[in-house]
Amino acid sequence: xxxxMDTSIQIEGVTKRFGSFAAVDNVSASIARGEVFSLLGPxxxxxxxxxxxxxxxEQPDEGRILLDGEDITDLPPNRRKVNTIFQNYALFPHMxxxxxxxxxxxxxxxxxxxxxxxxDRMLDLIQMGDHAGKKPSQISGxxxxxxxxxxxxxxxxxxxxxDEPLAALDLKLRQRMLIELDNxxxxxxxxxxxxxHDQGEAMSLSDTIAVMNKGKIEQTGRPEQIYEAPRSSFVxxxxxxxxxxxxxxxxxxxxxxxxMTIEDLGEVxxxxxxxxxxxxxxxxxxxxxxxxxxxxSPPENGRTNRLEGxxxxxxxxxxxxxxxxxxxxxxxxxxQQHGRFLLDEKPVAWxxxxxxxxxxxxxFMLEQYREDDEELLTSPGE
Amino acid sequence: xxxxxxxxxxEWLISAPSMVWLTVLFLAPTLLVFAxxxxxxxxxxxxxxxxxxxxxxxxxxxxxxxxxxxxxxLSLATTVICLGLAVxxxxxxxxxxxxxxxxxxxxxxIPFWTNFLIRIFAxxxxxxxEGLVKKLLLAVGLVEPRDILMYNENAVLLVLVYSYLSxxxxxxxxxxxxxxxxLLEAAMDLGATRLRAFxxxxxxxxxxxxxxxxxxVFIPALGSYVIPDLMGGPSGEMIGNKIAQRVFVDRNxxxxxxxxxxxxxxxxxxxxxxxxxxxxxxxxxxKEAGG
Ligand SMILES: Nc1ncnc2c1ncn2[C@@H]1O[C@H](COP(=O)(O)OP(=O)(O)OP(=O)(O)O)[C@@H](O)[C@H]1O
Ligand SMILES: [Mg+2]
Numbered sequence: 001x002x003x004x005m006d007t008s009i010q011i012e013g014v015t016k017r018f019g020s021f022a023a024v025d026n027v028s029a030s031i032a033r034g035e036v037f038s039l040l041g042p043x044x045x046x047x048x049x050x051x052x053x054x055x056x057x058e059q060p061d062e063g064r065i066l067l068d069g070e071d072i073t074d075l076p077p078n079r080r081k082v083n084t085i086f087q088n089y090a091l092f093p094h095m096x097x098x099x100x101x102x103x104x105x106x107x108x109x110x111x112x113x114x115x116x117x118x119x120d121r122m123l124d125l126i127q128m129g130d131h132a133g134k135k136p137s138q139i140s141g142x143x144x145x146x147x148x149x150x151x152x153x154x155x156x157x158x159x160x161x162x163d164e165p166l167a168a169l170d171l172k173l174r175q176r177m178l179i180e181l182d183n184x185x186x187x188x189x190x191x192x193x194x195x196x197h198d199q200g201e202a203m204s205l206s207d208t209i210a211v212m213n214k215g216k217i218e219q220t221g222r223p224e225q226i227y228e229a230p231r232s233s234f235v236x237x238x239x240x241x242x243x244x245x246x247x248x249x250x251x252x253x254x255x256x257x258x259x260m261t262i263e264d265l266g267e268v269x270x271x272x273x274x275x276x277x278x279x280x281x282x283x284x285x286x287x288x289x290x291x292x293x294x295x296x297s298p299p300e301n302g303r304t305n306r307l308e309g310x311x312x313x314x315x316x317x318x319x320x321x322x323x324x325x326x327x328x329x330x331x332x333x334x335x336q337q338h339g340r341f342l343l344d345e346k347p348v349a350w351x352x353x354x355x356x357x358x359x360x361x362x363x364f365m366l367e368q369y370r371e372d373d374e375e376l377l378t379s380p381g382e
Numbered sequence: 383x384x385x386x387x388x389x390x391x392x393e394w395l396i397s398a399p400s401m402v403w404l405t406v407l408f409l410a411p412t413l414l415v416f417a418x419x420x421x422x423x424x425x426x427x428x429x430x431x432x433x434x435x436x437x438x439x440x441x442x443x444x445x446x447x448x449x450x451x452x453x454x455x456l457s458l459a460t461t462v463i464c465l466g467l468a469v470x471x472x473x474x475x476x477x478x479x480x481x482x483x484x485x486x487x488x489x490x491x492i493p494f495w496t497n498f499l500i501r502i503f504a505x506x507x508x509x510x511x512e513g514l515v516k517k518l519l520l521a522v523g524l525v526e527p528r529d530i531l532m533y534n535e536n537a538v539l540l541v542l543v544y545s546y547l548s549x550x551x552x553x554x555x556x557x558x559x560x561x562x563x564x565l566l567e568a569a570m571d572l573g574a575t576r577l578r579a580f581x582x583x584x585x586x587x588x589x590x591x592x593x594x595x596x597x598x599v600f601i602p603a604l605g606s607y608v609i610p611d612l613m614g615g616p617s618g619e620m621i622g623n624k625i626a627q628r629v630f631v632d633r634n635x636x637x638x639x640x641x642x643x644x645x646x647x648x649x650x651x652x653x654x655x656x657x658x659x660x661x662x663x664x665x666x667x668x669k670e671a672g673g
Contacts, residue, residue, distance in 0.1 A: 057567055077570045090568035094586040104572035155572065 007069070008033040008159055008191040009054065014063035016049050023049040025215035026063070031159075031208070033068075036185055036192040038202040041212030042238065047195045050212075051161050054193065055084045068158060078107075082159040083152035087167055089144045091136035097147050098123070098132040104155040122150040125184070142173045149184065159191040166201060178204060199239050203227070211235045233366045236285040243332050245284040249276055249365075257360060260284065264328045268305040269360040276367060283366045290362035291334040293323055293348055298357045306357040307332070311350055323348065325356055332356060412646060419640035427633030437636040441644070446624075450644075453621040456535065456610075457603035460542040461550075464599045465592060467543070468550035472591070473584070475551075476558035490551050498545070502612050505541050506532065509613075533615030541613050542603055549602075550595040557591025558584075593656060601649050621645055 009031040016024040024046040031037040039047045052058040054065055056077030064073040072080050083104070091100050099106075101122050105115045123129045126146035131139055139147070145165060152160055165181070166174045182205060185192055196202050202209050203223045210220040211234075219231045230236035233244065247262040249272070258272035260282060268284070276282055292298065298306060309327035323334045334356055348354055419437055422430035475486045493501065508515045509531040519525040531537060565587065569579035585592070607622030614620070621641060628638035 055567075055571060057570075077567070078573045078575055084568070084571045086564055086568060088562070088564065090562070090564045092565060092568070092583055092586075094589075103569070103574075107569075107573040107578065151572065 006033050007031065008035075008067070009037075009193065010066040010069075011050075011054075012064050012066070014050070014053060014060045014065060016046075016053060016058060017061050022215050024053070024060075027212075027215070027217050028063075029210055029217060029220060031191060031193060033191055034189050035207040036194055036205050038194045038196060038206040038209045039212055040196055040199060040202040040209050040238075043197060045212045046215040047197070047212055048163055051084075051163050051193065051195050054159075055082060055161055056080050081157055082161055083155050083157040084161040085145075085148050085152055085163065085165045087164045089136075089148040089168075091144055091147055091151070093136050096133050096135060097128060097139065100136065100147055101150045101154055103151065108155075118154055122154050125153075125187070126150045141169055142177060145169065145177055146180075149181075153184070153188060157190065159193060161193045161195075163195045164197070165194075166196075166198075174201075181205065203239075211238060213238070230285065230364060230366070233283050233285065236364060236366060241288050241333060243286045243288065245286070245330070247282060247284065249278050249280050249282055252278055258365075260365065265307065265330065268363075269303065270363050270365050271361050272365055274365065274367070276365060280367065285364040285366055286332075286358060286362070288322065288333040288335040289320075289337070290358050291332070291356045292358065293325065293334050293336060293354055293356050295346075295348060295352055295354055297355055301359075303360045304357050305360060305363075306355055308353065308355055311348060311352045311354055314348070314350055323354075325354060327356070415639045415646070416643050418636050419643050421636050423634045423636045427635065429635050437640045440637060441640055449619055449621055449624055452535065452619070453604060453606075453645075454648075456539055456542065456620060457600050457606075459539055460546060460603045461596050461600045463539075463543045464547050464550040465554075465595055467547060468554045468595060469585070469588075469592075471551050472554040472558040472588075473580075475555050476561065477563065487555070490548050490555075493548060499608065501545070502541060502609060505537075505544065506612060509537060532613060533618065535614070535618045538606075538610045538614040538618040538620070541609050542606060545609060546599040546603060549598045553594040553598065554588060554591040557588035557594075561587045590660070593660065597653060597656060601653065604649055605645060 007030050009029075011027055011029045011031075014024055014027050015022055027046075027050060029037075039050060041047055049058060053060050056072070056075060056079075060073060064071055066072065067081065092103065095103070098119055102115045102119045105118060110118075119132075120129075123132055126149065128139075128143060128146060128150070131143060136144060136147070145168075148165070162181075166177050169177060178201060181192075185205075192205075194202070194205060206223055208220060209223055209226050210217045211226060212218065213234050219226060219235045221229075226235060227239050230239060236242050237244070245262045245265070247260045249258050250261050250267060251259045252272065252275070253259065253269075256271060256273055258270050258276070258278075259267050260270050261267050262284065270284060298304065307325075307327045309325040309330075309332065311323055312326045312331065313322075313324035315322040315324075317335075320335045320337045323336070325332045325334055418429055420433050420435070422432060422434045422436060424430045471490075475483060475490075478486055507513055510516065511530065513531075516525065516531055519531075520527065525531070561584065565583050566576075566579045569583045570576065574582065605622055606620050607626060610618050610620040610623050611626070614623070622645075625638050625641045625645070628634050628641060
């Protein structure tokens with residue numbers, strides 16, 4: 001891939017080993033200028049390591065990193081036009097909020113008056129003007145977070161690197177800071193590289209998400225692509241909940257549809273634009289919200305699949321309800337949004353015999369998963 | 383609040399024995415020393431009756447300013463050199479792999495297993511005209527055959543630094559251990575060079591360890607007696623040697639007491655100043671722990 005003017009960061013075949021273990025394994029990615037690009041993945045998958053290589057705290061063993069087309073692989077951190085928000089904020093405890101924010105400008109040798117006015121502007125942006133004279137130990141977690149953001153942004157970096165910036169905050173504050181981060185991004189318009197293991201954060205903030213697993217990027221795409229069209233069983237399981245069914249392709253019907261057989265459940269119609277061949281072992285991924293559930297048999301429709309089972313569990317979750325339906329020893333998770341039409345019916349109850357059905361287009365067929373993803377292929381969290 | 387006061391009481395009770403101990407065996411003798419400075423001396427080495435300023439006037443001995451000056455500068459130099467060596471040592475110890483830390487700490491502590499005097503005599507052997515150090519330096523041509531490595535101020539300084547280095551490393555290491563090294567990365571991320579991050583972020587971060595280290599080196603160095611006695615010769619005398627000389631050779635206790643009082647004041651005044659300064663820092667730190 002040639003780097004164009006619209007590419008902010010280009011990662012080319014980067015590998016980082018600790019001993020013989022590859023924490024980041026031949027990763028390539030292209031981050032567009034001005035976008036929010038998230039690295040999403042489970043703990044230990046190498047997100048921080050990749051971020052630290054971009055910041056300059058770690059040297060890649062292989063590959064190179066370009067910033068605006070310029071190779072920065074060998075530059076020390078202090079000479080890269082990127083700034084980092086650390087997970088624990090890393091504010092200097094012996095300096096006031098004002099001195100913390102102004103540190104980058106002071107190091108750059110700017111005049112005192114200029115630093116003061118720039119810091120004032122930043123204090124305004126993060127609404128911390130009243131706390132300028134306090135030490136980091138005297139402000140709250142959310143305030144520290146904002147100071148860390150201001151301290152980074154004041155240097156006008158080309159890219160802001162954020163390593164799980166909200167992880168230390170409680171849920172309420174996290175949601176508020178998420179909106180604030182979004183606003184700040186709109187205001188400054190620079191590239192954000194956002195590391196998180198929280199899919200909700202990644203989904204709501206990102207233009208692009210790269211899902212990482214075991215040092216590799218499994219899939220890169222827009223949030224809805226990642227969610228609706230996962231390319232591996234790992235991505236399907238990691239992003240949102242899903243039901244997995246193991247089986248084999250039995251017939252390819254046309255360009256779009258195939259039939260597959262699921263052990264004990266029989267044949268179902270599946271969307272198969274990947275042209276997976278007859279006889280291939282496959283997984284079918286079905287998100288809980290793609291199902292319909294009712295006591296009456298659904299109207300016939302050539303594109304739907306239907307199963308019959310018994311409701312084992314019902315969990316009311318406010319905006320929706322989660323049902324666990326036992327179909328021939330498969331435990332299927334089904335969620336239904338609450339709407340007017342549901343209130344009018346006699347609701348589905350525990351131990352009811354029910355039908356669950358779904359449109360063939362809503363299922364996702366995935367080719368063989370890797371052995372080590374096995375632990376992910378269990379039913380959704382209960 | 384009620385809890386606080388009962389806690390205070392308990393603290394008092396627990397520290398009472400050591401308070402009594404310090405009062406009886408430390409404070410009282412020190413006050414006695416101060417008192418004796420104002421007593422006349424007797425020809426037989428005793429302390430006479432009545433009060434006099436005679437001894438204080440005798441302190442205007444023309445030799446003293448030089449010795450006091452040497453004592454102060456040797457102690458200051460020892461402190462500066464010890465801190466200068468201890469900071470990098472502590473930095474690398476604190477950054478070492480977890481399994482190496484106990485080993486490195488052991489290496490700092492091991493010298494304490496050998497008696498202080500024996501270690502000083504070991505230096506005498508090393509620096510002796512026929513000793514290992516002299517021979518090595520001769521071999522690389524750094525000294526002339528006639529140069530004497532011992533019985534001068536530099537030999538005293540060398541052994542002072544050697545003796546107090548461990549005492550400087552330990553408190554600085556303790557502070558560095560607690561230092562959050564990601565702060566150095568943050569500083570470099572903001573454009574600081576490694577050196578600048580070290581000076582502007584690491585050193586302020588371990589300031590308490592530095593203050594403690596400076597005190598535990600400077601104070602005992604001021605009162606050094608054995609090291610200048612064995613290594614210094616007449617040109618390396620410190621005030622401790624003069625006090626001993628007044629007691630054992632001149633048998634003039636009031637004079638020795640007056641010198642000791644001067645030394646005590648020289649130690650106590652800076653110490654009180656430092657404690658006062660640290661007290662002023664404390665409120666901010668207490669909040670840190672609470673918030
Ligand atoms: N300095 C290091 N030495 C040895 N191994 C390391 C080092 N840093 C990271 N690792 C290993 O590399 C892997 C990836 O670590 P990394 O910190 O990048 O994960 P992460 O995706 O950021 O995880 P988390 O979400 O928990 O922060 C982990 O298995 C970790 O143990
Ligand atoms: Mg991490």
